Amino acid sequence: MPASDSLPTTRADRRARSEQAILEATRAILAEGGVPGLTIEGVAARSGVAKTTIYRRWRDKDELALAAVWNDLASGLQAPRDVGDTRAELLAFIEPLVTILRSTLMSSVIRGLTSEIAQDRDLSHAYREQFIEPRLAQLALVIRRGVERGDLRPDTNVRLAHEFLVGPVFYRLLFSGQPLDEGLAPRVTDAVLRAFAAQ
Amino acid sequence: MPASDSLPTTRADRRARSEQAILEATRAILAEGGVPGLTIEGVAARSGVAKTTIYRRWRDKDELALAAVWNDLASGLQAPRDVGDTRAELLAFIEPLVTILRSTLMSSVIRGLTSEIAQDRDLSHAYREQFIEPRLAQLALVIRRGVERGDLRPDTNVRLAHEFLVGPVFYRLLFSGQPLDEGLAPRVTDAVLRAFAAQ
Amino acid sequence: MPASDSLPTTRADRRARSEQAILEATRAILAEGGVPGLTIEGVAARSGVAKTTIYRRWRDKDELALAAVWNDLASGLQAPRDVGDTRAELLAFIEPLVTILRSTLMSSVIRGLTSEIAQDRDLSHAYREQFIEPRLAQLALVIRRGVERGDLRPDTNVRLAHEFLVGPVFYRLLFSGQPLDEGLAPRVTDAVLRAFAAQ
Amino acid sequence: MPASDSLPTTRADRRARSEQAILEATRAILAEGGVPGLTIEGVAARSGVAKTTIYRRWRDKDELALAAVWNDLASGLQAPRDVGDTRAELLAFIEPLVTILRSTLMSSVIRGLTSEIAQDRDLSHAYREQFIEPRLAQLALVIRRGVERGDLRPDTNVRLAHEFLVGPVFYRLLFSGQPLDEGLAPRVTDAVLRAFAAQ
DNA sequence: GACTAAGCGAGACGGTACGTCGCGTCTTAAA
DNA sequence: TTTAAGACGCGACGTACCGTCTCGCTTAGTC
Numbered sequence: 001m002p003a004s005d006s007l008p009t010t011r012a013d014r015r016a017r018s019e020q021a022i023l024e025a026t027r028a029i030l031a032e033g034g035v036p037g038l039t040i041e042g043v044a045a046r047s048g049v050a051k052t053t054i055y056r057r058w059r060d061k062d063e064l065a066l067a068a069v070w071n072d073l074a075s076g077l078q079a080p081r082d083v084g085d086t087r088a089e090l091l092a093f094i095e096p097l098v099t100i101l102r103s104t105l106m107s108s109v110i111r112g113l114t115s116e117i118a119q120d121r122d123l124s125h126a127y128r129e130q131f132i133e134p135r136l137a138q139l140a141l142v143i144r145r146g147v148e149r150g151d152l153r154p155d156t157n158v159r160l161a162h163e164f165l166v167g168p169v170f171y172r173l174l175f176s177g178q179p180l181d182e183g184l185a186p187r188v189t190d191a192v193l194r195a196f197a198a199q
Numbered sequence: 200m201p202a203s204d205s206l207p208t209t210r211a212d213r214r215a216r217s218e219q220a221i222l223e224a225t226r227a228i229l230a231e232g233g234v235p236g237l238t239i240e241g242v243a244a245r246s247g248v249a250k251t252t253i254y255r256r257w258r259d260k261d262e263l264a265l266a267a268v269w270n271d272l273a274s275g276l277q278a279p280r281d282v283g284d285t286r287a288e289l290l291a292f293i294e295p296l297v298t299i300l301r302s303t304l305m306s307s308v309i310r311g312l313t314s315e316i317a318q319d320r321d322l323s324h325a326y327r328e329q330f331i332e333p334r335l336a337q338l339a340l341v342i343r344r345g346v347e348r349g350d351l352r353p354d355t356n357v358r359l360a361h362e363f364l365v366g367p368v369f370y371r372l373l374f375s376g377q378p379l380d381e382g383l384a385p386r387v388t389d390a391v392l393r394a395f396a397a398q
Numbered sequence: 399m400p401a402s403d404s405l406p407t408t409r410a411d412r413r414a415r416s417e418q419a420i421l422e423a424t425r426a427i428l429a430e431g432g433v434p435g436l437t438i439e440g441v442a443a444r445s446g447v448a449k450t451t452i453y454r455r456w457r458d459k460d461e462l463a464l465a466a467v468w469n470d471l472a473s474g475l476q477a478p479r480d481v482g483d484t485r486a487e488l489l490a491f492i493e494p495l496v497t498i499l500r501s502t503l504m505s506s507v508i509r510g511l512t513s514e515i516a517q518d519r520d521l522s523h524a525y526r527e528q529f530i531e532p533r534l535a536q537l538a539l540v541i542r543r544g545v546e547r548g549d550l551r552p553d554t555n556v557r558l559a560h561e562f563l564v565g566p567v568f569y570r571l572l573f574s575g576q577p578l579d580e581g582l583a584p585r586v587t588d589a590v591l592r593a594f595a596a597q
Numbered sequence: 598m599p600a601s602d603s604l605p606t607t608r609a610d611r612r613a614r615s616e617q618a619i620l621e622a623t624r625a626i627l628a629e630g631g632v633p634g635l636t637i638e639g640v641a642a643r644s645g646v647a648k649t650t651i652y653r654r655w656r657d658k659d660e661l662a663l664a665a666v667w668n669d670l671a672s673g674l675q676a677p678r679d680v681g682d683t684r685a686e687l688l689a690f691i692e693p694l695v696t697i698l699r700s701t702l703m704s705s706v707i708r709g710l711t712s713e714i715a716q717d718r719d720l721s722h723a724y725r726e727q728f729i730e731p732r733l734a735q736l737a738l739v740i741r742r743g744v745e746r747g748d749l750r751p752d753t754n755v756r757l758a759h760e761f762l763v764g765p766v767f768y769r770l771l772f773s774g775q776p777l778d779e780g781l782a783p784r785v786t787d788a789v790l791r792a793f794a795a796q
Numbered sequence: 797g798a799c800t801a802a803g804c805g806a807g808a809c810g811g812t813a814c815g816t817c818g819c820g821t822c823t824t825a826a827a
Numbered sequence: 828t829t830t831a832a833g834a835c836g837c838g839a840c841g842t843a844c845c846g847t848c849t850c851g852c853t854t855a856g857t858c
Binding site: 056 | 805806
């Protein structure tokens with residue numbers, strides 16, 4: 001801070017620094033009390049930032065919470081590479097999601113935000129645009145390769161397949177309370193393979 | 200002496216009458232503004248009942264909202280009868296759920312309560328106990344008959360099958376925004392039949 | 399008649415017994431939390447009596463509190479006997495009041511009731527009628543004897559003298575927080591004697 | 598920083614403006630219904646201020662009520678000037694108190710607050726510190742001059758004299774209901790003069 | 797090198813709803 | 828008839844956060 005010329009502190013720098021402070025504080029609070037424990041006032045106090053600074057960047061606490069976990073969420077879900085094995089690729093598609101949702105932070109954030117995502121027009125739109133659509137695109141490639149290999153029916157519906165892959169995962173997370181254990185991804189994958197097998 | 204059909208006003212009567220007034224007001228408010236628009240104060244004002252009377256019966260607005268739709272939810276989901284046709288019975292299991300969730304009231308309530316169900320220990324416990332477990336029991340009968348008929352694999356896992364049936368439905372409701380159209384139930388049913396087909 | 403040898407329980411008995419239970423509970427609660435801690439609901443719970451039974455006898459918690467300490471208050475303040483010494487008789491008039499108000503129970507009750515006595519028409523009327531007037535009558539006798547003995551001026555105003563005797567005591571109790579110590583009564587007495595001395 | 602003298606709506610300004618609105622509303626409500634009629638919610642509604650803003654400044658309605666009349670109370674009770682006449686100065690000490698307490702507003706406020714002042718540690722402390730002690734200091738000067746003039750005994754106890762002057766006034770206000778008429782101050786003054794006369 | 801304006805911290809404010817307390821009324825059922 | 832039991836409408840409480848709105852300070856980039 002005093003370091004005269006060490007940190008040139010452009011406006012963008014200041015912006016970035018307070019943004020980082022906010023997101024870190026948000027993650028810390030989320031880890032402690034989940035979405036219900038998250039308040040803008042709390043984030044402001046913890047990050048040493050003014051409430052207005054937070055409101056300048058995010059509309060409400062839901063957007064903030066999503067932003068706080070966005071990187072981890074997005075970066076953990078990469079497109080499966082072509083490994084010549086449809087089952088392996090489907091597994092590579094769904095396994096990371098299960099793993100991420102097993103983490104306390106991410107699971108509690110998703111649990112807490114689901115109602116908002118399901119209700120808020122803007123938030124749901126953003127969620128689909130930025131999260132679901134890219135995932136569908138990833139899955140479409142896997143399925144196309146599976147069809148070409150003769151593993152999957154040519155008319156396999158990508159959306160439906162996606163719903164079968166992730167539906168059970170979210171259902172466990174949100175409703176049934178069944179564990180997101182290591183057997184889940186393979187079992188889901190196998191069921192999908194059978195459901196959409198060629199012939 | 201019971202004055203035939205006047206108003207005998209026993210304690211239970213008063214209790215029941217204000218309970219009805221509360222639940223009706225709750226449904227009306229839910230229909231208008233969904234769970235976010237539901238406030239205890241609003242219900243009290245609309246039902247002509249004191250706030251305390253509401254708090255005497257339900258811990259918070261989530262329990263109240265669930266109670267308000269409970270009857271419709273539970274009564275709409277009956278065990279499929281044995282009709283000698285596994286596909287028809289699976290359809291009879293999942294179709295009513297899709298239909299119910301298509302209604303504005305029920306879908307907005309479920310959307311709004313999901314986060315609470317997923318986060319609140321008591322509420323999630325109650326939800327599983329009173330809602331999921333009975334449904335699993337219903338499905339178990341259908342699957343047993345399917346196995347006996349040679350339609351389903353003997354080792355068909357009821358929980359997994361249930362997750363495959365309802366997971367896509369809730370995923371549409373909460374995240375993808377895809378419509379709960381008439382084709383959904385049959386498509387889900389067929390996929391499950393293939394995924395767990397005998398042989 | 400049927401009650402064989404147990405308790406004949408006439409209606410008056412029941413009435414008296416619950417009244418005693420109420421007053422005892424009231425005193426206990428007053429001793430613990432003073433007038434602010436006194437609630438009708440608390441008294442009902444503690445005495446095992448229904449709220450309605452309390453309301454049948456006393457209009458509100460102020461009347462109840464006053465009733466609960468009434469006996470002690472009234473019985474402690476007897477008319478000074480003629481002992482041939484005006485100073486001794488004035489002392490015998492004011493000393494017991496100071497002593498009573500030194501007790502934790504009585505002082506906290508008076509502190510807590512003062513505003514009600516000062517504001518409520520009925521309560522203030524009852525207080526004057528049942529408490530102040532008898533005391534004035536007691537003091538009038540003392541003063542008349544003092545005048546006859548030549549100790550006090552013949553035109554000594556009883557009300558004014560009374561105000562001088564008790565005013566400082568209540569002022570300490572309510573406002574100044576000065577102790578109601580043993581020197582207070584004599585000092586007040588002497589001042590009054592001088593203020594109204596003959597000649 | 599100096600802000601000259603225009604209308605720059607500084608933070609202090611906003612603070613002062615809402616404070617004035619609150620105190621005015623408080624006085625109006627007190628005038629109408631006394632302390633029992635005073636509610637924070639009522640003050641908020643009448644002053645157009647949020648409840649929280651009131652709670653930010655005063656702990657409860659008693660502090661608020663006291664604050665609302667504080668100026669009138671304090672400004673009305675000035676130290677008697679040296680006029681070379683002890684009786685006149687004692688009268689100048691006690692007369693304004695009687696006059697103030699004759700006003701409907703002030704008398705009803707004091708009646709309503711007395712129990713709180715007598716019971717609440719903080720409030721009673723504040724009352725003594727800010728109100729009684731300054732008055733004792735005023736009276737001490739009067740008495741010192743009276744002693745120097747040979748009107749009062751050299752060992753005249755200021756606290757006791759104060760209690761004799763104000764005790765009767767408050768006793769009338771709170772308990773006896775006797776009027777605070779114009780004769781009261783002179784009679785109290787004369788009695789005190791006799792009680793503490795030199796020789 | 798001085799000036800402008802962006803961005804920020806600070807924090808007061810109006811507001812909504814919360815969940816709680818105790819009031820005093822009322823009705824029923826038991827003694 | 829009196830009581831206990833207890834549900835109820837009601838008013839107010841004090842609290843938690845919300846999102847908005849200045850206000851000055853600090854500083855970066857422009858003239």
